[in-house]
């Protein structure tokens with residue numbers, strides 16, 4: 001038994017396009033109802049259980065109604081299909097959960113929303129409020145406004161970020177394949193992997209591309225499991241009930257030891273650096289090994305056009321990103337501060353210049369200490 005899943009009170013369940021739609025580009029009502037049966041029974045079995053459902057399938061479900069034979073490559077066509085399909089999906093979920101007296105609420109998010117702290121907090125509040133009402137949030141990417149550069153594309157990472165957002169106890173990823181295999185299961189000889197405890201368990205595993213309607217394939221699922229920070233079960237929709245019951249189905253990704261705070265998880269996985277600061281070896285040592293704040297004295301270079309409050313990457317003298325943090329100064333201010341002691345800055349420029357470039361509470365280390373120590 002997977003005790004952490006059995007004990008979970010709040011879970012995120014993500015289903016891929018292939019589990020929710022038919023090959024001819026329409027909603028698979030029977031499979032949706034079967035999945036809703038499982039989710040509704042799980043949450044109603046104990047009044048304190050809450051589920052957030054991340055549903056892909058908007059583009060796939062819009063193909064049939066628009067007469068599109070296959071998932072188009074063109075972004076505008078994908079967005080039109082998503083707009084049609086999303087409405088149909090939510091109508092179906094509304095009807096299906098209503099069989100159990102449960103209401104649903106649609107939550108559409110973009111990668112940008114996850115990065116901006118204020119949007120992030122609003123999304124968090126909405127989800128918490130829906131859960132407090134006993135409603136099931138149905139989450140998807142806001143495909144009609146997402147552009148290629150800033151898209152999640154697949155919903156696996158989105159599901160992991162939603163798990164951070166609501167402090168879920170577990171994440172269940174449902175695909176058209178019943179587990180992670182040592183290679184693409186469409187090829188002979190591939191074996192199911194039952195447990196992933198550490199990155200080395202994935203050595204030699206071939207993570208292939210997606211099926212007909214999905215995106216990302218196994219790469220994005222493994223990445224989502226790595227960043228989720230909670231136990232993750234990867235299996236197919238037919239095994240959802242068994243997965244929620246903690247049975248030995250699919251692949252179980254054990255969470256790594258001590259988990260960073262949600263703020264640090266957010267910084268590491270929901271944001272992208274809006275610029276770069278180059279650190280001297282002493283500052284790398286202080287930030288990575290001693291978990292100190294970044295002071296102006298240890299900065300040797302600055303790139304990008306960021307503003308105070310933006311996430312920026314910190315690199316070592318070889319350009320390798322070692323950490324990310326919320327910067328306290330605009331990019332244009334930093335050249336005058338670099339290499340100076342905080343005491344000198346406070347004396348020459350005023351007490352407001354005594355502040356760190358990045359405070360340690362706003363900073364996440366992105367390399368392991370071992371990796372940082374292994375430098376040539």
Ligand SMILES: Nc1ncnc2c1ncn2[C@@H]1O[C@H](COP(=O)(O)OP(=O)(O)O)[C@@H](O)[C@H]1O
Pocket residue numbers: 015016017018019174175176177179180181182183184185186205206207208209210211212213214215216217218
């Ligand atoms: N090592 C592997 N183990 C399992 N499945 C794999 C592997 N490599 C590639 N795949 C493929 O990944 C597909 C699932 O990814 P994807 O189509 O993106 O699904 P979804 O729509 O559920 O997100 C499976 O159909 C499978 O053929």
Ligand SMILES: N[C@@H](CCC(=O)OP(=O)(O)O)C(=O)O
Pocket residue numbers: 015016017018055056057058059060082140141143153154155156213214215216217
């Ligand atoms: N937001 C998109 C998800 C794209 C997609 O295919 O995701 P997935 O099936 O999870 O790999 C949609 O609803 O169509």
